[in-house]
Amino acid sequence: xxxxxxxxxxxxxxxxxxxxxxxxxxxxxxxxxxxxxxxxxxxxxxxxxxxxxxxxxxxxxxxxxxxxxxxxxxxxxxxxxxxxxxxxxxxxxxxxxxxxxxxxxxxxxxxxxxxxxxxxxxxxxxxxxxxxxxxxxxxxxxxxxxxxxxxxxxxxxxxxxxxxxxxxxxxxxxxxxxxxxxxxxxxxxxxxxxxxxxxxxxxxxxxxxxxxxxxxxxxxxxxxxxxxxxxxxxxxxxxxxxxxxxxxxxxxxxxxxxxxxxxxxxxxxxxxxxxxxxxxxxxxxxxxxxxxxxxxxxxxxxxxxxxxxxxxxxxxxxxxxxxxxxxxxxxxxxxxxxxxxxxxxxxxxxxxxxxxxxxxxxxxxxxxxxxxxxxxxxxxxxxxxxxxxxxxxxxxxxxxxxxxxxxxxxxxxxxxxxxxxxxxxxxxxxxxxxxxxxxxxxxxxxxxxxxxxxxxxx
RNA sequence: GUGGCUAUGGUAUAAUGGUUAUUACUUCGGUUUGUGGUACCGACAAUACGGGUUCAAUUCCCGUUAGCCACCCCA
Numbered sequence: 001x002x003x004x005x006x007x008x009x010x011x012x013x014x015x016x017x018x019x020x021x022x023x024x025x026x027x028x029x030x031x032x033x034x035x036x037x038x039x040x041x042x043x044x045x046x047x048x049x050x051x052x053x054x055x056x057x058x059x060x061x062x063x064x065x066x067x068x069x070x071x072x073x074x075x076x077x078x079x080x081x082x083x084x085x086x087x088x089x090x091x092x093x094x095x096x097x098x099x100x101x102x103x104x105x106x107x108x109x110x111x112x113x114x115x116x117x118x119x120x121x122x123x124x125x126x127x128x129x130x131x132x133x134x135x136x137x138x139x140x141x142x143x144x145x146x147x148x149x150x151x152x153x154x155x156x157x158x159x160x161x162x163x164x165x166x167x168x169x170x171x172x173x174x175x176x177x178x179x180x181x182x183x184x185x186x187x188x189x190x191x192x193x194x195x196x197x198x199x200x201x202x203x204x205x206x207x208x209x210x211x212x213x214x215x216x217x218x219x220x221x222x223x224x225x226x227x228x229x230x231x232x233x234x235x236x237x238x239x240x241x242x243x244x245x246x247x248x249x250x251x252x253x254x255x256x257x258x259x260x261x262x263x264x265x266x267x268x269x270x271x272x273x274x275x276x277x278x279x280x281x282x283x284x285x286x287x288x289x290x291x292x293x294x295x296x297x298x299x300x301x302x303x304x305x306x307x308x309x310x311x312x313x314x315x316x317x318x319x320x321x322x323x324x325x326x327x328x329x330x331x332x333x334x335x336x337x338x339x340x341x342x343x344x345x346x347x348x349x350x351x352x353x354x355x356x357x358x359x360x361x362x363x364x365x366x367x368x369x370x371x372x373x374x375x376x377x378x379x380x381x382x383x384x385x386x387x388x389x390x391x392x393x394x395x396x397x398x399x400x401x402x403x404x405x406x407x408x409x410x411x412x413x414x415x416x417x418x419x420x421x422x423x424x425x426x427x428x429x430x431x432x433x434x435x436x437x438x439x440x441x442x443x444x445x446x447x448x449x450x451x452x453x454x455x456x457x458x
Numbered sequence: 459g460u461g462g463c464u465a466u467g468g469u470a471u472a473a474u475g476g477u478u479a480u481u482a483c484u485u486c487g488g489u490u491u492g493u494g495g496u497a498c499c500g501a502c503a504a505u506a507c508g509g510g511u512u513c514a515a516u517u518c519c520c521g522u523u524a525g526c527c528a529c530c531c532c533a
Contacts, residue, residue, distance in 0.1 A: 035506090038524070090531050094459065112533085141533080146459070149526070155533060223530070237531085288532060298532095314533060339533030370492055405494035413494095420492055434494075 039145070039153030041341075050344045054185060055138065058158040058338070061181045062136035065173060067160050070135035072116030074142075078108040084115035084322055086290025088231050095143040109142035114291070114319065114335055115326070117161050122328035131164030132333075138340070150345045159316070159337030163323065166332035168264055171295040171318055172271030178299055178336045179277045182313060187346045188302040189313060190278060194285035195265035195294050196233075197257040199321060205256035206232060216246045236284040252283040261294055268295055291319040295334065301346045313346065314338030365451060366408035367394040370401055370420035377424045381444065390451045392417065408434065415454060417447070 036042060043051055059069075078098045085092050097109035110116055117135065120126070126133050138158040145151060160177055162170050175191055182189045196202060213220065213228045213235060220228070224235045224243050236247055257265065272279055279297075287296045296317035303311075316336025323331035369378035375396060385392055393411055398404050401418065408416045418430040418439075429447055432439045442450055 035524075090459095095531080143532080145531070146529095147525080148528085151531095151533075157533065234531090312533065337533070342533055368493085374492095401492050402494070407494085409494040416494080418493075422492085430493095432493075437493085439493085 037153070039147035041152050041154070047344075050347060051340070053347075054158070054340050054343055057184045058138060058181045059136070061177060061184060062158075062160055065134075065160075065177050067134045067136040067177070070117065070120070070137055071139065072110075072113060072120045072137075074110055074140065075107050076110060076116055076119065078106040080115050080119055080326070081108050081111060084118065084289075084291050084326060085111070089288055089290060091143065091288060095145050097142045097144055111143045112141055112289075112337060113137055113139070113157065113159060114161060114289075114322070114337070117335070118163070118319075118323050118326055118328070118333065121163050121331070122323060122326060127164060127329060127331060129164075132170065133163045134160070135163075136160045150339075150342050152341060156340040157314070157337040158340060159314075159335060161333060161335035163333040164331055166318075166320060168267035168295075169271055171268045171334055172275060172277075174316060174334055174336050175268075175272060175279075175297055176275045176277050178314060178316065178338055181338065182299060182343065182346075185343060185347055187313075187343065187350055189299050190280055190302045191272075191297055191299055192282040192285050193269070193272075193279045193295070193297040194254070194282050195257060195261060195268075196253055196286055196292060196296055196317075197261040198293055201257050201261055202233075202253070205251070205253050208251050208256065209233070212250055213246070219246050233286045234288070236286050237288075247284060250284075253286075254283055264294055287315060287317060291322040291325070292317040293320045294318040297336070299338070301349070303349075311342075311346075312339075313342045364411060364413045365390075365392045365454065366404070366411060366413035366416045367392045368401055368404035368408065368416050368418050369394070369396060370399075370418070373424045374420045378419050381419070381429075381447070385448060385451065388448055390448060390455065392451070417451075 078096070081096060082092050087093075091111050096111050099107065101107050117137070121133065136159065139156065140154050141157050142154055144153055147153060158181070160174060162174060175193070179189060179191055197205070210228060210232050213224075213232055217225060217228065219242060220235070221238065221242050224238055227235050235243060236250065238244070238247065254262075254265075269279070269281075285296055285298060286292075287298070294317070296315070298315035299313045301311040301313060314337050316334070318332070318334040320332040323329070323333060367378060367382055369375045378394070378396060382392060382394060393408070393413060395404055395407050398407070401420075405416060413434055416432045416434060418432060423429050423441075423444075427444050428441050429444050430439050430441055431450065
């Protein structure tokens with residue numbers, strides 16, 4: 001096809017536009033531009049306002065509650081995720097990036113980080129630290145799902161985990177951390193909460209539930225019919241109209257909780273009241289991962305219209321059995337994670353237009369240089385300023401003063417320093433006020449002091 | 459994974475089965491030498507990819523890929 005095209009162009013345009021025809025031919029031979037993989041998004045400088053805001057605010061909230069930074073590898077043994085998240089789950093079954101490395105070992109890109117943290121807790125003997133261990137993290141996760149707005153194959157999470165203790169106050173605190181992080185970012189959120197009890201509670205409940213669904217089997221959607229034996233709990237999450245009617249009258253797990261779990265859950269709710277975190281009890285909330293016990297919760301954007309598919313900002317819960325299941329000693333734990341892309345989506349929705357305005361509203365000083373000597377002097381001067389904590393913008397590869405002033409203007413500089421041959425010889429520098437256009441000549445030695453004053457005042 | 463809609467320069471768009479594919483923004487350069495925001499001039503730059511129908515396809519058809527939306531699920 002490219003060949004056909006070029007010959008056609010060449011023949012039709014050979015008299016008039018020889019040059020452009022030839023150029024076309026060259027263009028067609030040019031290597032095809034690469035595109036990013038499906039569902040992989042570039043994070044662009046124009047969105048730095050959002051991303052840095054989420055990074056910084058989430059970090060500061062986590063630290064304020066006494067959480068420490070931690071990371072686990074992006075790549076882990078595939079088995080780790082299969083065992084922890086669960087064989088029957090969609091995350092493992094159809095969404096995980098799983099492949100063999102060069103040694104033939106089965107590895108997987110992490111679809112979430114709780115399992116990795118739990119593994120790291122065991123491998124690093126972190127049970128010898130004062131318990132509980134409270135950590136936070138942020139970073140990319142991978143799920144091979146069909147992309148949609150607010151859903152990508154590489155996405156980013158901020159999360160917290162508390163390992164080594166079981167107390168309702170921990171659950172409540174985690175919910176408060178997640179809720180307040182979102183709130184600090186200007187988003188109104190609601191917490192959906194439920195308890196799915198201990199593993200034992202769940203066994204008993206499941207017997208009852210399956211019995212119920214069997215009796216109503218003919219009313220269920222096809223998808224849910226399959227799940228009756230495979231993953232009956234998940235039917236409760238269904239949004240299918242038919243299913244919803246059946247679910248309404250289904251037995252609720254809350255009625256099957258042990259005394260201990262019930263009391264535990266009540267305490268969590270009491271503490272949430274104390275923390276003034278608004279929540280909604282959702283008896284059908286079960287979460288998609290197998291390792292949860294007792295408290296489970298999800299966070300949603302709190303707005304009438306935006307309550308569509310992508311309004312889930314994150315979720316979490318208690319997972320008292322996970323560490324033991326992965327080969328550690330019995331270690332109760334709980335945690336949550338928030339989707340950063342989802343948060344940013346909500347921020348945009350709520351017209352928190354941080355991305356449109358430079359995040360930094362501080363005064364900005366631009367350094368313009370002229371001529372080789374000016375450039376040299378500018379290099380050392382800027383370096384000197386930087387060392388003393390004065391940051392100036394510059395574009396030293398540009399030669400014309402006009403061009404540099406243009407840039408200064410686009411970057412909303414309040415002042416521009418101009419340094420050319422003349423100034424180099426005099427040991428001075430021009431400071432131009434970008435609003436009034438008034439220029440002042442000052443000694444280079446006084447520059448640092450002057451700039452510090454400007455940066456403070458404005 | 460299933461279904462629906464879509465695909466024109468970096469962005470946003472116009473148009474057409476037939477000479478050179480419209481316009482705006484952005485980017486770069488210029489309107490004399492060392493002064494930005496305005497104005498004027500100019501340049502770069504696109505029919506996603508592959509195949510079919512046709513004398514002729516950017517336009518019609520099919521496939522692929524990608525994006526969006528819904529489902530599934532989740533963050």
